[in-house]
Structure formats: C-alpha cells, structure tokens
Amino acid sequence: MRDADIHPVLRTLRREVRQWPDPVVGVVAKDSSQDPFRILIATVLSLRTKDLTTAEASGRLFALADTPAAMLKLTPARIERAIYPVGFYRNKAVQLLGISRALLGRYGGRVPDDIDELLTLPGVGRKTANLVVTVGYRKPGICVDIHVHRISNRWGYIKTRTPEESEEALRAKLPKRYWITYNDLLVPFGQHLCQPVSPWCSRCKVSDYCDRIGVTRSR
DNA sequence: AAAACGGGGGC
C-alpha cells in the first residue's frame, strides 16, 4: 500500500466500523469517558485473552471498583470472581492489586500520561502503556497490538516480524495526523473482519486494496 | 484433539 492510499482506506473503515460491535477499548472508552484507570485495567485483563470476552469481565469489575483506592479494598478472590473467565485470572487479580498499589503510592492514585512512567508499573508493557496514552489521554502515539501488527503487514505497508519493530516502523512512516485514527480503526477491523485466519474478504469494503497488491482472497 | 487467542517477562 502506498502512502497516498492510507487516507481513503481509513475513511472507508471509519464508515464501516460504526456499524460493528465495539472492541473492549471502544466499550471502555465509551462507558467511562475514556478514564485512564479503566483503560489500564481493561487492557491488563485483555492480555492473552480474546478482547470481546474481556468486555463483560471489566464491566463487572468496574461495578465494584474503578479507582486504585477502591481496588485495594478488594480481596484477590473477590477480583477473581468478578473477572472470571478471562485467561490468567488468578495472576491478573494479583497484578491489578499491584498496579493499584503502585498508582496510589507513587502517583497519588492518578494514572501517569507518560510512557516511561507507565512502563514501570508491574505487568505493563509497550502495548498497554501506549493504549493508555492514546485512548486514555488522546495523545498521539503508536499502539501496536496484534491486529495493528498483522494488518499493517498484510497490507504490505510495513514489513516487520515483531510488534516492537512495527511500532518503530509505523512511527517513522505513518503520517502523525493518522496515528490515533489508525489505532482506533484497525483494532475493531482486525477483530471483526481482517482476522488472523480466514478473514472476511467478501464483506470487506477495502478488499480492493488487497486485490491490487496481490493478497489472496479468503472467504 | 488441536489450534487459536495474544502481551509481558524471565532467561
């Protein structure tokens, strides 16, 4: 895909995405006025779990606690029951308490808006930190989850092997005015249409771009 | 029955 193709592709996707169910990030952003703490917690919950199964779990948890101080009043067992059946729920219950403790102790219960500070929190890596910054604070950033990584390469826009490489490549190549839009659209696009195996090319409104670059059609 | 899901951390 050439640089000049990005704008029409994103514009088309923006029209389509409105009709799809929200991904967990969209749900959280909508239900919480993009509260950074909710973004952070929901993102941790979604690790190594299908994002859509995380949406209900995070909703149940936020009904109990949506601040670090409130979270620290919960026992690990109570958190586990709320977030079941997301994968790794035992580890994640402990981890959520660790994050809440660090936020309360070091930042007065506020969630930092700085990547490097976010990365010091237990279990927070580049994807989670970037998501908090871009979705929680609406600051420009490149948040490469598995969908952004896969689709960027499927389009041939970049050629990278790891999400880390993709973040670097996109930061250098993708015009900055598209950064947030790119993140917002590619996640739901990847979840609902442009999936890892057998994507729904017949329902995809931008499949003509794949045709032009010779990507094989799926169902 | 087996693969898919999918980010972080430890080595």
Added chain:
DNA sequence: GCCCCAGTTTT
C-alpha cells in the same frame, strides 16, 4: 531470540 504463562473458544 526463545519459551512460558491459563483457560475459553473455534476449527
């Protein structure tokens, strides 16, 4: 770089 982490969903 490689491998492990846990449990549900899809093939």
